[in-house]
Amino acid sequence: MHLIIAEKHNVAKRIAQILAGTKPKVKRVHGVETFHFDEKVVMGLSGHIVGVDYPPGYNNWQKVDYRDLIHAQVVTKPTQAKIVSALKDLGADADRITIATDYDREGELIGVEALRIAEEANPKIEADRVRFSAITKGEILDAFESPGEVDFNLASSGEARQVVDLIWGAALTRFISITSGRLGKGFLSVGRVQSPTLALIVDREKEIEAFKPQPYWEIYADLEKDLRVKHEKGRIWDGDLARSIFENLGDEATVLSIKEKTRTDRPPAPFDTTSFISAASGIGFSASNAMRIAEWLYTSGFISYPRTENTVYPPTLDLRDLVSAFKKGPFREDAERVLKGPMVPTRGKRFSTDHPPIYPTAPATKKDMKPDQWKIYELVVRRFFATLSEPSRWIVMNVQLDIGGEPFRAMGARQIEAGWRASYPYSKAAEQILPDLSQGEKLSVLGKEIMDKETQPPSRYGQGRLVKLMDELGLGTKSTRHEIISKLYARAYVQGNPMKPTNTAYAVIEALERHSPTITKPDMTRTLEEEMTKIAERKIGEEKVIEESRSMLDAVFDDLLQHQGEIETTLREGLRTDKIVGDCPSCGNELIIRRGRRGSRFIGCAGYPECTKTLPLPKFGMIIVTDKICSDHGMYHIRIINKGKRPWDLGCPQCNFDQWQAKKAEEAKKKAEIDALAKIPGIGPKTLEKLETAGVRTALDLAEASAEELAEKTGLKINKISSWQLLAKSVAEEPSGC
């Protein structure tokens, strides 16, 4: 039997269909769907099915010595037990195994992992490897026609990365968590990708804080024909000069010149993961949410594989056929427009062997999915059409004017052909229509304006921008960048979007930059990549790279352990300031988030025990002090983050407490009225039931009801109802006892 291994289930299924020519037989092996035909079996993995970890005995964070962690024998453990078992069973029966995992380094390692398991069950199995960059009939048949060999060196370069990541990550994560006292659920983490990413955000925040705004002025004049013109100088840095220009401005403008140019605005490149996340971020999706939805669309058959670095459509993709599929449904007009054109697809800078760019694989309507899913699907469809469209064309006008010796200017832009913008309305380019003007024309000045402005600090990174930046710096991969960003939120290192770092993040980055700068810079990834290439080229061994990395980490710990005291001070100060909620309304001391004896949390005053002001906090979830301040109480708003749930904005803790108290009082009042109804002589449980079906639950309800209607609805005697009503009225008017 010939066993064929794909990286994922979907790919296994399609490979089997292509190779079989007919529908292959589906058999479940240890719960895993496999595909059988002509003495061949295709099975899919789920990415890595084993992972590196420490052997048992290294679990206790406080008891294990850092040096032991650095030099421990790292082991490989199955992480997908069912798939491993299926692989063993099938491997035992196979005389040949073909690795058909993704065509990249990680794919090579995943293939070798599978091969080792199969070899364990059957040492005599013969192995080969096929490589393809799109799952189309042509590519797959070609690849299987001439299989190559498994590249064990490439795989071991991936293994070296795994071990280096684990030992640096684990040792530094434990050190920072132990030193800061943040153990258990709220631990602080460190890693080759997450820490440099966090450092980018912290650096940006420092730039913003250090920014000194510069004042400048802009001068505008409003002319006849509804024309607004701006002083040629744009930003005028000298206030006196600006005011003098403004005050001495003449009352007639002369058109000096009119320049017209056509500008072509080229359509965007096909989506890779980075540009997709960036575009989704532009319409309000977080990176993780965009990817989650894209994965759903992929597994539901609406779009192609969303994790790709490729921005060039493969020649095997029949674009005309695909566009034609959209001739029915909500994208009919776009499809017809594109089909009329030359349909030359745009190409991005990056071409890779992993997967095609992200494109829609099937037409759909709004009814097929939820609104958010539709928005993402529509984005992918519209981007696809845009990449097959013609450029958008504009006429841009540049009008120069003179007002009493001062140069002014007006810029106009008019779209003459929408081109790709007809399908892709996400990146807006606004038209600026100017009135008809002629050279030498004179226009009176109807009004003037001087605007005093100041330069703005750089803006915080939004998630889309950060993903792009990570991509440029080589941090993380198409599949992990959004997860890394989520991790920063989960550790309470950042909050909001755009992202603002917490003081804890400042402190962690400061400590690392001082004593372990390697882990805070993108260079670590870059040098690791270089080492990996050397391993793949057999210029250096996997073991050598790991050993060198271990001794570097040893040196880092020489420094860290020597300065553990001061690092502790830095970290604890950062942690402390993140817990400040505001000033105590009773005594003016700081209000801080504190922990009760049984792990409960509350807001307490730093002036305790003299001041006993407290406010409650929820039992579960991570508490985040945001930078939003309550205008009534001067306290920072609180946000609660529970894993897998939407964040809950609790708001100002004082307002929240007041509202809760008011609600409780309201409920108590209601309960008192319900009790009062039951206490009226003559009203027993059966009568209560009848009254309730008529909508009467409290004494107040009864007092306000119409006796006739109530009698009709309940079948109770009207005179009885009237007598109860008298009693109810007297009860309802009494102030409630609690």
Add this chain to the structure above:
DNA sequence: GCAAGGTC
């Protein structure tokens, strides 16, 4: 309970 990398 640690990383980052696959995939669901």
